[in-house]
Structure formats: structure tokens, C-alpha cells
Amino acid sequence: MFLSYLLGWLPRIGKPIAAFLSNPPEWVLVALAIAIPIGFVMAVFPGIFAYTTLVERKALGRIQNRIGPNRVGRWGILQPIADGVKLLTKEDIVPRRADKFVHFLAPVIAVIPSVLLFSVVPVGMGLVPVDLNIGILFAFAVSTASVLALFMGGWASRNKFSLLGAMRAVAQVVSYEVPMVLAAVAVVMVVGSLSTVRIAQAQSGGILNITNWFVFRPWGLVGFVLFTIGAMAESARTPFDIPEAESEIIAGYHTEYSGFKFALFQLGEYLASIAMAGITVTMFLGGYNGPGSGPGFLGGLISMFWFFAKLAFMIVITIWIRGTWPRVRVDQLMGFAWKVLLPMSIVNIVAVGFWHYLTIRPIAWLLTTSWLVAWFIVLSKLAATEKFAPRTYRYAS
Amino acid sequence: MDTIFWILSIITIIGAVMAITLRNLIHCVLSLILFFLGIAGHYFLLRADFLGAVQVLIYIGAVAVLMLFAIMLTRHVTGDEGPREVLGGKWWAGMGTAVIIAGLLWAIIRKDQIAQALPAGVAKTSVAEIGKALVGDWVVPFEAMAVLLTAALIGAVVIALEEVIRKR
Numbered sequence: 001m002f003l004s005y006l007l008g009w010l011p012r013i014g015k016p017i018a019a020f021l022s023n024p025p026e027w028v029l030v031a032l033a034i035a036i037p038i039g040f041v042m043a044v045f046p047g048i049f050a051y052t053t054l055v056e057r058k059a060l061g062r063i064q065n066r067i068g069p070n071r072v073g074r075w076g077i078l079q080p081i082a083d084g085v086k087l088l089t090k091e092d093i094v095p096r097r098a099d100k101f102v103h104f105l106a107p108v109i110a111v112i113p114s115v116l117l118f119s120v121v122p123v124g125m126g127l128v129p130v131d132l133n134i135g136i137l138f139a140f141a142v143s144t145a146s147v148l149a150l151f152m153g154g155w156a157s158r159n160k161f162s163l164l165g166a167m168r169a170v171a172q173v174v175s176y177e178v179p180m181v182l183a184a185v186a187v188v189m190v191v192g193s194l195s196t197v198r199i200a201q202a203q204s205g206g207i208l209n210i211t212n213w214f215v216f217r218p219w220g221l222v223g224f225v226l227f228t229i230g231a232m233a234e235s236a237r238t239p240f241d242i243p244e245a246e247s248e249i250i251a252g253y254h255t256e257y258s259g260f261k262f263a264l265f266q267l268g269e270y271l272a273s274i275a276m277a278g279i280t281v282t283m284f285l286g287g288y289n290g291p292g293s294g295p296g297f298l299g300g301l302i303s304m305f306w307f308f309a310k311l312a313f314m315i316v317i318t319i320w321i322r323g324t325w326p327r328v329r330v331d332q333l334m335g336f337a338w339k340v341l342l343p344m345s346i347v348n349i350v351a352v353g354f355w356h357y358l359t360i361r362p363i364a365w366l367l368t369t370s371w372l373v374a375w376f377i378v379l380s381k382l383a384a385t386e387k388f389a390p391r392t393y394r395y396a397s
Numbered sequence: 398m399d400t401i402f403w404i405l406s407i408i409t410i411i412g413a414v415m416a417i418t419l420r421n422l423i424h425c426v427l428s429l430i431l432f433f434l435g436i437a438g439h440y441f442l443l444r445a446d447f448l449g450a451v452q453v454l455i456y457i458g459a460v461a462v463l464m465l466f467a468i469m470l471t472r473h474v475t476g477d478e479g480p481r482e483v484l485g486g487k488w489w490a491g492m493g494t495a496v497i498i499a500g501l502l503w504a505i506i507r508k509d510q511i512a513q514a515l516p517a518g519v520a521k522t523s524v525a526e527i528g529k530a531l532v533g534d535w536v537v538p539f540e541a542m543a544v545l546l547t548a549a550l551i552g553a554v555v556i557a558l559e560e561v562i563r564k565r
Binding site: 192 | 421423424427430446447450451453454457458459461462465466469523524525
């Protein structure tokens with residue numbers, strides 16, 4: 001009303017503008033439809049990344065009996081900005097014998113797959129950048145591409161530690177990819193669709209929109225644990241951070257990176273970890289479903305709140321694990337992936353088969369739970385190669 | 398649509414040419430990855446999004462990474478020494494192959510059986526249909542493939558085991 005009144009003052013240009021606004025040409029709509037989701041992803045998730053680093057440093061500080069950053073702004077709230085300025089103004093060092101072009105390309109490639117991952121994560125009811133009907137598969141395809149960046153960075157640096165880190169990264173990502181995909185297969189089998197939106201929809205309903213989350217099913221709980229472990233290994237988060245183990249190989253594949261290229265590596269790694277947390281939330285923790293979420297404006301807002309609350313929960317859990325768990329050894333890492341996670345994920349797929357064909361719910365619960373528990377016990381007994389006995393002291397007893 | 402096709406095609410061809418002409422083996426594999434990406438883009442352009450995603454997942458995520466790994470374990474990666482011969486004296490073999498492939502493609506496109514079998518308009522391939530076809534009409538080849546791959550896996554394990562036993 002007011003707008004048209006105001007525009008009436010300028011009839012010359014007002015009329016075309018009003019006509020434009022009320023009936024925009026198609027290319028404007030297409031451009032807006034492309035720009036809004038991209039703008040949202042590029043504005044929100046790097047912002048979450050910036051403050052994840054702050055929360056992580058604070059939380060790790062508290063876990064290690066320190067205070068953490070508190071100099072820049074109150075509670076260190078401007079620390080990410082200071083970090084960004086510092087990294088931007090640092091000297092960009094390229095080793096003389098490095099493969100210059102690949103060395104330059106690696107950090108760029110590190111970011112692209114991580115950002116692409118967000119394109120299939122539904123952040124609220126009806127709020128998804130692209131509803132691909134192969135959503136989950138797309139996410140896996142894109143996330144495997146990130147290993148290329150790690151490899152390129154490690155190889156192009158012409159540094160033994162970098163190369164070791166790159167080899168570790170490749171072996172780790174390739175191994176943990178398999179149980180992760182198989183854990184997702186369980187969800188896909190139940191929902192009957194690869195679309196992330198359909199998966200989130202399938203978890204609505206129940207008591208308070210909570211009881212239908214897949215994590216509250218026996219196979220869902222197992223899948224959730226498998227997927228979370230796989231996602232943490234894929235993004236090289238701490239119990240699985242042997243590709244960049246500081247105490248062994250300096251910083252692994254990004255030893256020879258400084259300044260903004262180093263920041264890009266960090267950005268890619270954290271964004272991938274956040275995106276994987278988002279996909280975990282969508283697949284197992286009910287996605288955007290929660291008390292009060294539903295269609296309409298208010299329901300949509302509440303659904304967004306639930307999604308981001310669960311995302312924050314997952315991020316905090318990974319930080320907590322990072323602060324409290326030791327790093328695994330290389331042989332333990334490989335053995336864990338191939339001897340425990342992989343059989344367990346296959347067993348989980350069989351459990352989903354039981355669940356699907358046993359229509360009487362109590363029997364299905366009983367059978368799938370006992371099947372999974374039995375296999376878990378068997379596999380953990382088989383995988384335990386070291387006997388744990390009370391520590392014996394030779395001299396100080 | 399056309400411009401996207403041309404851009405993708407140029408990227409694909411550049412990747413393919415670089416993969417056979419560059420001297421550094423790692424660069425060759427990286428260009429090969431560019432080529433795979435171009436092919437995946439073509440699949441997406443043809444609305445075969447399942448095929449495109451699988452192309453990225455298998456060829457880039459597994460095959461190319463495996464190649465990189467294998468190359469990393471060998472020496473003389475850069476290959477700067479010695480003369481380079483892409484075709485050598487056997488240029489006629491390459492020409493012959495090119496002519497045969499071009500002829501076959503021409504014959505296939507002219508016959509146009511695939512295009513006639515599909516309904517007009519945008520082709521619609523869903524993952525569900527591919528899955529049904531795999532475990533329905535094509536279940537025997539599918540299972541045969543599975544057995545073949547399992548045999549290959551066991552063979553690899555056996556070869557690796559022999560090495561371990563010999564070391565002891």
C-alpha cells in the first residue's frame with residue numbers, strides 16, 4: 001500500500017518498477033531462486049564454522065583446565081574475526097621444490113565438496129537448497145572428492161611428513177567410507193528413497209514429533225553410532241586425526257601451507273564435518289522434526305530451530321570427544337573399520353530386513369535388538385586382539 | 398543447455414588430452430579425474446543423475462584414488478627423463494581405432510534405437526526403476542558380477558597372504 005503510494009510520486013519510473021515488482025520476468029525469478037539458497041548456505045554455514053572454532057577452543061580450554069580465548073571482545077566473541085584477519089595477512093609460503101600448480105589447487109578443491117554437501121541438507125520444513133531424488137548418494141559422491149584435496153596437498157608439498165599424512169588420509173577415508181555408506185543403506189531401505197527430504201519427512205509424527213526419529217529404533221541407534229564414527233573419521237576429527245597428527249607428522253598434509261591457504265584447508269575440513277553432522281541429524285536424529293515443527297510460517301521457524309539445535313548438539317559432541325579421547329593408532333584404525341564397523345553395518349542391514357518383514361512391532365523390536373546385541377558381542381570379542389590385564393610394575397611395585 | 402554441453406565437452410576433452418600427454422604421472426591422474434568429472438557432468442545434463450553420482454563416487458572416489466595410491470608407491474613419478482612417445486611410429490593404429498569408433502558411433506546414432514525406445518520429452522530415470530531392473534530382468538548378470546567381484550577380492554587376499562607367509 002505504502003510502497004505503491006510512494007511510487008505514485010514518481011509515475012515516470014514508478015510505474016515500470018511497480019509492474020516489475022508485481023510481475024517480474026522469469027529470469028529474475030530464476031536468478032533469485034538460485035541466489036537465495038546459495039546466499040543462505042554461503043552466509044550461514046561459514047558463520048557457524050567461525051563460531052565453531054571459538055566454541056571448540058573455549059571448550060578444549062575448559063577440558064584442559066585453561067580458560068581459552070578471552071582477549072578479543074567479551075568472552076573472546078570477536079576471536080574468529082581476528083583469526084581471519086591474521087590468516088589473511090600472513091605470508092603465503094610455497095616450498096621451492098613444490099608442485100606449484102597442484103599446491104595452489106589443493107586448498108581450493110578442499111572447500112568445494114564441503115560446500116556442495118550443504119545443497120542436500122534440509123535445514124527446515126521445505127527448506128532445502130535442492131531436493132535431489134538421489135540426495136544421500138550425491139552427498140557421499142561429493143564427500144569422497146574431498147580426499148583428493150588432502151592427497152594433492154600432501155603430494156604437492158614435496159615433504160615427507162606431508163606425503164605420509166596424505167597416504168594416511170587416503171587410506172582412512174577409503175576405509176571408513178564403506179561402513180558409513182552401508183549404515184546409510186539401512187535408513188534408505190526403511191524410507192524407500194534416497195532423497196534427504198523424504199528421509200526427514202519419514203521421521204515426523206509420533207509423540208511430540210520425537211518418537212519416530214530413527215535413532216529410537218534398534219537398527220537406527222546402531223546406524224547412528226556407525227555413521228557418526230564414520231563421519232568423524234572421514235573429516236579427520238580427533239580420535240581419527242592421524243592424517244594430521246601433530247605429535248607424529250607435524251601437521252600431515254597441510255604442513256607446508258600457511259596463511260589463507262591453510263585457512264581454506266581448515267574451512268573445508270570444518271565445513272565437511274558440519275555438513276556430515278547435518279546429514280547425520282537428517283538421517284537419524286529426525287532432521288528438522290521436533291515438538292512444534294510443522295507446516296506454515298511458525299512451524300517452519302520451529303523446525304529450523306530444531307535442526308540447528310541438533311546440529312549444535314552434534315558439533316558439541318564431536319568437540320567433547322576431541323577433548324577427551326586419545327588418538328587411535330594406524331593399525332587400530334584400519335582394524336576397527338574393517339573388522340568391527342563393516343561387519344556391524346552389514347548385520348545392521350539384515351536387522352532392517354527383519355524389521356521390515358516382521359509387522360508385529362514387539363516381536364520386531366525383540367528380534368532385531370537381540371540380533372544386533374548378539375553380533376555386537378561376537379564382533380567385539382573377535383576384534384579384541386589385546387588382552388587387558390592389570391598393569392604390572394617391574395620396579396615400582 | 399547447449400552452452401553447458403559445449404563447456405562440459407571442452408573440459409572433458411581437455412582432461413582426456415592432458416591425461417595422455419602430460420609427463421608427470423600424478424598430473425595425468427589428476428587430469429583423468431577432470432575427465433571423469435566432465436563425464437559425470439554430461440550424465441547430469443542428460444538427467445541421469447544416479448549415473449552421474451555413481452560416476453563421481455566410483456571413478457573419482459575409488460578408481461582414481463586407487464590409481465593415485467598405486468602411483469605413490471612407485472618411484473620415478475615425474476618421468477622427466479627419456480623421450481616421450483604418445484603414439485610413436487604406430488600413428489596408424491590410433492587413426493584406425495578412431496575411424497572404427499567414429500563409424501560405430503555413426504551407425505548407432507543413425508539407427509537411433511535407443512532414442513526410439515524412449516518416450517519423447519525429458520527422459521525420466523529413477524533410482525527405483527534402475528533397482529527394479531537390476532534385481533528383476535537383469536538379476537542373473539547382476540549376481541554373476543557380484544560373484545566375479547567376490548572372486549577377485551578373495552584372489553587379492555590370497556596373493557597378499559602368500560607374501561606375508563613368504564616373509565616369515
